[in-house]
Amino acid sequence: MSSLIKAPSRFKVPSYLIGPILILVIAMIYGSLGSEYFLQPSSIIFNTGRYIEIGLLALALTFVIINGDIDLSVASTLAASAGVLAKMWAAGVPIFWCCIAAIFTGFILGLINGLIVIKLGLPSLVVTLATLALYRGITQVMLGDGVVANYPENFVGFDQRLVIGGNPGLPAPLALFIAASLIFYFILHRSNYGIKNIMSGSNPSSSKFSGIDVNSVRLTAFALSGTVCGLCAVMITSRLGSTISNVGLGLELLAITVVVLGGTDIFGGRGAISGTVVSLFAIMAVREALVIQDINGQVQDAVIGLLLILTVLVPRIRSYYIEKRNRKKRFNEAQRNA
């Protein structure tokens, strides 16, 4: 029996990271087979821009999902925030205040999601499915078929700027993502709010019995998610230099994929920021590798879908076989003793 109990090693990669890391490595190898420039720092940095928005949304969603909720409306919240930004800019408001207004809009829309879910006691899946359509609809009403462009030069092209110059250098979006990851890591894993968030996802009733204000924890997560959407609206507007009503369409599914691939339990109570971060880079590597290898967009989607199922499945298969092996060992042992 004692041989079955292994001494814990000093450093162990958490099981939820194994899948994403594997995908990341394989995709990098596959990509570099397609082009020698694939792993060049400059090409990686050039490509990060649009993934960072997904990454930020995924970080915020990690909180909502660990909490046992879901926010499907993130992309629509982003669009509505971008719409407010565009409208205010078109009305002649200085760009700084437009950005502040966009972030604030995100915050309010997130808060609305949370309040409906909590005050009316409706499932967040239904509520945010509704606001997914609602917020997108409001954006379309605001912007119509028009395009708002002509943003000031010092605002546009944020993703091409470097925080640290030189080659490879550190582009602004990546710097922002690293900073955000650290902040979110701290909040989730090192702060009281974080453990309350995880615990209320793990068992809301026990949380109430333990004196955690579950509703305010949930509301905070929704508001946080909305605020990050507002921030992403600013980033995406700066990157694209224009705003249309279907901005960020479909990003919510990508962001949720990143969260789940990173090992966060879709039913709440378990998950980690490190998972979300690694899984973002894994998905980014897969997409870019497939682009380099000249494989078209639809196939890329299919590959991501397959990878998601495999990543969630593999740890289960692994533990099944470990259990089976142990069972066999014991059976033999028992046979010998008999």
Added chain:
Amino acid sequence: MASECEKRGNAINVLECKSVSKWYGEAAVLKNVNFDLAENEIHAIVGENGAGKSTLVKIISGLVPVDVGTIKFEGSDRTFAHIREIQNSGVALIHQEPRLFPDLSVLENVCVDYQIRDGKSKRFNWKKAEEETKELLAQLGCSFSVHSPVKALSVADQQMVDMVSALRKKLKLLIVDEPTASLTPSEVERLFATIHKLNASGVSIIFIGHRLEEVLAISNRITVLKDGEVVAVKKTSETNEDELIRLMVGRNIDTSANNLKSSSNQVSLKVSNLVSPGFVADVSFEVKKGEILGIGGLVGAGRSELLETIFGLRKRTSGEVVSPSHGSLKTVKQAIASRVALVPEDRAHNGLFLNRSITENLVITNLNLTSKGGKRNFAREKVIGQELIEKFRVKLSSASQLVRELSGGNQQKVSLAKWLKQEVEILLIDEPSRGVDVGSKAEIHQFLNASAKDGMAVVMVSSDMRELIELSHRIIVMRNGRIAGELSGSEISEEAVLRLASGLLSTGRGN
């Protein structure tokens, strides 16, 4: 151990389990267990929580596959039989918490597997099924409608529904797993009458129980399990409670609590005219410092709801809860800040985070001690967790283990311990020993007595009559959300509590 099972005349064994072993993960739950059941016998299995009782009957009824060993039922090998095959051969398991479909009606629940078996005729005869079910329910002395949804029934009635589904088939072996844990005395009586009736009609019975007086009253033979091994098989007529406890625990336990009366007159908590619609109606009482106030009553009398209302978890429409040293308590936050703690009855749903670690479970109520400015300090969390684990002697393999993996008794200790790093003035505890093994139960009782001596006020809800009477300094009995009466000193007796609980007397005076 097989040698201990003496021959019982001409009786043949209905069931024979030979060297059965079972592992869950790394942990061996059953080690080389031999168990047999003679025809028409009532064979009880006793043991502490985590001794492997439930696992053994789950294996016998086919719910869980066996790892090593053989199982014979009526002479034929059933070791790897499919659960349906086992059920069809006349084995039924009644769970402690009936596993029914809460939203379906009684009739639908009873017919669920019957319907599948009746596959040859296209249409299911609901009328006939209803008649049969009604008849069986009447035989068992149940008065509820076959059309009411199961979730509207009490646990006892749900067990009866389970029983009816078992009775619809030709029953040969009935296994009842801790059936009385959440039943009231009259419901227990009804259940026992049913068991005896079935036994008289030729059904063999395996009975698992925590309450030894019940086990001794009902069984012919008793198998004692300890840590997954059979430590003894005794004829009921040749053993007694003390011996069983010694066998189960492996040491002597002082089960008699010291009933020290509280000497303090200082009021710790004053509840006045508390109303929570539908559950608690106009309840007033006081608890003094160092007093253990027992709350007796039937299941559904509003006792748990009373505790939850005091703790601020339930809406109250009127009334007040006052702690003289902290003022009026309205919310959970205020209650906790005033050093009130609630240990709930249903620890899996309300007390613990089963999928989180022991340490996390213990520090979640102590974040004010472990963190600074909202920032957690893992080192301090570890120290405090370890301190509580040692203080309550929680048996574990590592503090980062999930609470799910602990036995019932150890889970209860965690559920209690998480409040006790900081001074608790008023402890509200709901069924302190439900689903808890004898050893842990004694430890919890000792803890309650010692804490009361140190000045803690304890309000304890209990359906375990012995626990209630032995621990409480004073007892109030609830009925239909109201206080039916109060007992103290020499008035306290099992009979007096029962009379008040069932409404035979309106006050405690007069016995």
